[in-house]
Amino acid sequence: MIYNIPYFAVIALILIGLYAILFRRNLIKIVIGITLIESGVNLFLITLGYREGSTAPIYTLSPGGIMSMPVPQALTLTSIVIGVAVLALMLSFIIHIYRHYKTLDVRKIGGDD
Amino acid sequence: MNKRDFLALAFLTVIAVFLVFSVVFMFDEDLHPFGEPTENDMDQYIIDNTQTETGADNGVTSVVFDYRGFDTLGEATVLFTAVAGVILVFRRLKK
Amino acid sequence: MNIMDHLPALVVAVPLLGAFLTPLVGKVNDKLRNIFVIFIAGLTCALVFLLANQVFTDPDGIITYVFGADTEDTLKSIAEQGNPLVRILFEVDGLSAFMAIIGSLLPLVAVIYSWSFMKEHTGLDKYYTLILLMTAGMLGMMLTGDLFNFFVFLEITSIASAALIAFYTDKGKAMVAGFKYIVISSIGALFILLAIAIFYAQYDALNIAVIANNIQYGFLDKIALVLLIAALGMKSAFAPMHMWLPDAYGRAPASVTFVLIGTTLASLYGVLRVCFTLYGKNLAATGSNLGSLNLTPGFLLGALLVVLAIITIFVGVFMALKQVDLKRMIAYVAVAEIGYMLLAFSAVLISLYGGTSPNTEVVSQTALKGGLFHIFNDALDIGLLFLVAGAIYYATKETSLNKLGGLARNMKYTTIFFLIGLFAASGMPPMNGFASKILIYESTYQVNPILSVIAILCSILILAVFVKVFHSVFLGPEHVSLKNVKEVPKIMLLSMAIISGIIIFFGLFPDVVVNNLISPAAEALTNNKIYISSILGVI
Amino acid sequence: MSGMSRIVKTMTSTVFPFAMIFGLYVIAHGHLTPGGGFQGGAVVASACAMVLVAYGSVWTMRKIKEKHLSVLESLGALGFISLAFLGLIFADKIFFDDFIMGPNGIGMIFNNAALGESDIFTAGVIPLMNFAVGLKVIAGLFAIVLVMAYATVKVKEVKSK
Numbered sequence: 001m002i003y004n005i006p007y008f009a010v011i012a013l014i015l016i017g018l019y020a021i022l023f024r025r026n027l028i029k030i031v032i033g034i035t036l037i038e039s040g041v042n043l044f045l046i047t048l049g050y051r052e053g054s055t056a057p058i059y060t061l062s063p064g065g066i067m068s069m070p071v072p073q074a075l076t077l078t079s080i081v082i083g084v085a086v087l088a089l090m091l092s093f094i095i096h097i098y099r100h101y102k103t104l105d106v107r108k109i110g111g112d113d
Numbered sequence: 114m115n116k117r118d119f120l121a122l123a124f125l126t127v128i129a130v131f132l133v134f135s136v137v138f139m140f141d142e143d144l145h146p147f148g149e150p151t152e153n154d155m156d157q158y159i160i161d162n163t164q165t166e167t168g169a170d171n172g173v174t175s176v177v178f179d180y181r182g183f184d185t186l187g188e189a190t191v192l193f194t195a196v197a198g199v200i201l202v203f204r205r206l207k208k
Numbered sequence: 209m210n211i212m213d214h215l216p217a218l219v220v221a222v223p224l225l226g227a228f229l230t231p232l233v234g235k236v237n238d239k240l241r242n243i244f245v246i247f248i249a250g251l252t253c254a255l256v257f258l259l260a261n262q263v264f265t266d267p268d269g270i271i272t273y274v275f276g277a278d279t280e281d282t283l284k285s286i287a288e289q290g291n292p293l294v295r296i297l298f299e300v301d302g303l304s305a306f307m308a309i310i311g312s313l314l315p316l317v318a319v320i321y322s323w324s325f326m327k328e329h330t331g332l333d334k335y336y337t338l339i340l341l342m343t344a345g346m347l348g349m350m351l352t353g354d355l356f357n358f359f360v361f362l363e364i365t366s367i368a369s370a371a372l373i374a375f376y377t378d379k380g381k382a383m384v385a386g387f388k389y390i391v392i393s394s395i396g397a398l399f400i401l402l403a404i405a406i407f408y409a410q411y412d413a414l415n416i417a418v419i420a421n422n423i424q425y426g427f428l429d430k431i432a433l434v435l436l437i438a439a440l441g442m443k444s445a446f447a448p449m450h451m452w453l454p455d456a457y458g459r460a461p462a463s464v465t466f467v468l469i470g471t472t473l474a475s476l477y478g479v480l481r482v483c484f485t486l487y488g489k490n491l492a493a494t495g496s497n498l499g500s501l502n503l504t505p506g507f508l509l510g511a512l513l514v515v516l517a518i519i520t521i522f523v524g525v526f527m528a529l530k531q532v533d534l535k536r537m538i539a540y541v542a543v544a545e546i547g548y549m550l551l552a553f554s555a556v557l558i559s560l561y562g563g564t565s566p567n568t569e570v571v572s573q574t575a576l577k578g579g580l581f582h583i584f585n586d587a588l589d590i591g592l593l594f595l596v597a598g599a600i601y602y603a604t605k606e607t608s609l610n611k612l613g614g615l616a617r618n619m620k621y622t623t624i625f626f627l628i629g630l631f632a633a634s635g636m637p638p639m640n641g642f643a644s645k646i647l648i649y650e651s652t653y654q655v656n657p658i659l660s661v662i663a664i665l666c667s668i669l670i671l672a673v674f675v676k677v678f679h680s681v682f683l684g685p686e687h688v689s690l691k692n693v694k695e696v697p698k699i700m701l702l703s704m705a706i707i708s709g710i711i712i713f714f715g716l717f718p719d720v721v722v723n724n725l726i727s728p729a730a731e732a733l734t735n736n737k738i739y740i741s742s743i744l745g746v747i
Numbered sequence: 748m749s750g751m752s753r754i755v756k757t758m759t760s761t762v763f764p765f766a767m768i769f770g771l772y773v774i775a776h777g778h779l780t781p782g783g784g785f786q787g788g789a790v791v792a793s794a795c796a797m798v799l800v801a802y803g804s805v806w807t808m809r810k811i812k813e814k815h816l817s818v819l820e821s822l823g824a825l826g827f828i829s830l831a832f833l834g835l836i837f838a839d840k841i842f843f844d845d846f847i848m849g850p851n852g853i854g855m856i857f858n859n860a861a862l863g864e865s866d867i868f869t870a871g872v873i874p875l876m877n878f879a880v881g882l883k884v885i886a887g888l889f890a891i892v893l894v895m896a897y898a899t900v901k902v903k904e905v906k907s908k
Contacts, residue, residue: 198371
C-alpha cells in the first residue's frame, strides 16, 4: 500500500492542475495548471514502467539484473517535447494578449479590439 | 470564503475522494501495484532484442528511433510546428 | 521499389516533406512556393485516392503498413510465433480511407483559394508550412492504428491550427480565440494521454487492434472511455464544450477555417473509432434490465450521446439566430451540423444495442450511412459557406451583417455559390445535404419520432437563418461604402466552383457515393472483428 | 531585454563552451548512454539561451536572425525525414527501415551492433538520426526563445542601440 505513493502523487498533481485551470483567472496560472496536469500524466507513465529493483534499460556499463521497461520512458520523452512546444505557443499568445488588452485577467480580455 | 471558491473546493474534493478510493480499492483487480507490472511481453521483447535488432546499447533510444521511430518523426514535427507558429505569431505585419 | 506498396506511409510523409521544404522554397520565390504547395497538396490528394481505391478493392478491405519492418513478416511472427507487436503500424480500413479523402480534399482547395485570398499578408511561408502540417496531422490521425501515434498527430494538428487561428495578430480577439483553442486541445490531448497510459498499464500494448482484442471493460477501462469521449468530444465541439468553435472558426482566415472543419471531423472520427472499434466487443455485453429495456453499455452510450446531440443541435441553431457576424453565424450552424452527425451515430448505437425496434439491422445501417454521408456533406456545405464569407470579406473588408447589403449586383458568381451552399446546408432537395439528412430523419424516426421531428424543425430554422442572411447581405439596398465592390479574383471563384460542383454531383447521384464510398466505411465501422483479426490473425 | 553586468557576461563566456561540448557529447552518444538528440539539443539550446540572457536579445539578434535558425531547423527536419525516405530506396525498401544495419544493410562504418562495447560507430541509422534531431532541437528551441525575448523588448530600446 505505502509503495503506491507515486499514484497518489499523480492524483495530487492532476487535481492541483485542474483546480488552477478551472478556478484561477490569471492566464499564466492557467498555463501553469496545464503543465501541472502534464507532469502528473508523465509521472503516471514513468511509474508504470518501473519494476522492483530494476536498473535503467541501457547495456553500456550495466551492472546486470532486471531492467525497467523502456517504452514508457520513450513515451514520456515524446510527451515532454510536445509539452514544451505547446507551452511555447501558449506563452506567445499570452504575450500578444497582454499587448492588446494590457491585462492577464480572463474576465477583462476578449472585448473589442 | 465566497460561493465560487466553495464550489471549487467541493468539486475537487469529490473528484479527489473518487480517485483516491479507486486507487486504494481497485488495485488487485486492474491496476498493478507500483513496481510489479505483470503484463510486460512487449517491453521484455524490446529489452531482449535491442542489441541484436537495432544495434543500440540504450534501450530507450532503440525504442525512440527504431521501434517507434515514426512517433519521433511526429515529435520532431511538433517542435517544428511550434517554431513555425511562434515565428508566425511574432511576424512583422507590414511588408 | 513499387510505390503502390508504400501508399499508407507516403500519404503522411509527402505533406510532411513538403512542409519541411516550404520555408526553403519560399526563400527563392513567392510564386514558386505557391505552385510547390499546390503541387504537394494535389499529390497528397492523388495518393489518398489511389490508397482508397486499393482499400475498396481489397478482399478484406484493410491495408496494413508496418513502419521499419516488413509488414508480412511482422504479422506472420505475431500470428504464428506469438511475438508482441512492438512497432507502429498504419491500418487503413474503409472508414479511414473515406475520412482521408475528406482530409486531403479540403487542404487542396484551401491552398488554391489562398493564392489570391492571402496575397496581401506577410508570413506566408509559415502559413503554407502550417497548412501542410495540418494536412499531415489530420491524415495521420485518420490512418494510424496506434493510440500513441494518434495522440502525437492530434497534437501536430492542434498546434498548427492554433497558430493559424491567430493569424491576424493585430486583432486581439483572434489571439484570444487561438489561446482558447490551444488550451482546450492541450487539456483534451492530456486526457487522451492519460487514457493511453491506463490501457498501457493493463494490457502492455498501444495498438488499437491489440487493445480491442484484450479489453475487459473493467473499472479502469470505463474511466478511460469517459476520458476519451470527453477529450475527443471537446475537440469535435459537442454541446457543453462547443464554446471554442465559433471563436476559432469566426476569427481565423476563411481558408484556414476550411481546413479546420477537417480537423474537427478528424476528432469526430476518433470518437467513432473509440466507440465502435476499441470498445466494439464490450458494447453488446449484457447489462441490468430496466423494465423492457436492456441497459447494455452500447445502449447507455447511445442514450448519453443522443442527449448531447439534441443539445448540440439546439445550441447551434438558436445561437445562430441571434448572431450579427456572418462568420460566427455560419460557425454556429456548423455546431448544429455536428449535432446531426452525432444524432445519427447515437441512433446506430441505440438501435443496435437497445434491442427495442424490430428491424434493427435496417435502421442501424440507414443511420450509419446517413451519419457518414453527412460528415462529407458537412465539410463541403459549411466549407463552401465559409469560402463565400471569405470572398465577401476579401471584397468588402467587412463581415458584420449590419454593414453589408446589395452585394448581388456586383458579385454575381459569389451570390450563386452562396445560394448553393445555403440550400445544401439546410438540406433542401436537389442538394447533397438533403440526401444525407433524409437518411438521418428516416432512421431516427424508427428509434423515436420526437427526435426526427426536432431534427426536421431545426433544419427548417437553419434555412430561415440563411434566408435572412441572404436577404440582408446580397439583396436589399446597397450601402454607400459598397458601391465600388468588385467580384473576387478568378482563382477564388475556381476553388468555390470545385466545391459547388462536388455538392451538386453528390446531390444528383447520391447512390453512386453511398454505394462506392459510404458502404465500405459503414461495413468497417460495424465489424471490428476484421480490424482485429487482420493484425492478430484469426481469433 | 538588455544585457547584464560584466561579471555575468564573463562567466557566461567561460561556461558556454563547456555546456556546448557536453550537449554535443550527449547527442553523439545517444545510442550508448542516457540521452540522445532531444536531450543534448536541449542542453546546447540552454547554453545559447544563457548567452541570450547575459548579452541581451538585441545584441543576440544582431549576431543571428531567426530566419537563419529557421532554415537550420528545416535542414534538421529534412535530414531526419530523408533518413526515413532512404529506407524506401536501400536495403529492405521499407519506410523508416534501418537501411544501414542488418544483413542487407549498406553501411560501411555504422553496420555493427554495439553489444556492450562503447563505440560511436555502431547502431546503424540511430546516431545519424540523433544528429539530425539534435540540429533541429538546437535551432528550434533557440529560435523560440530568441523570438519571444526579442518580442518583449520595447521599441525605444531597439532604436537607441
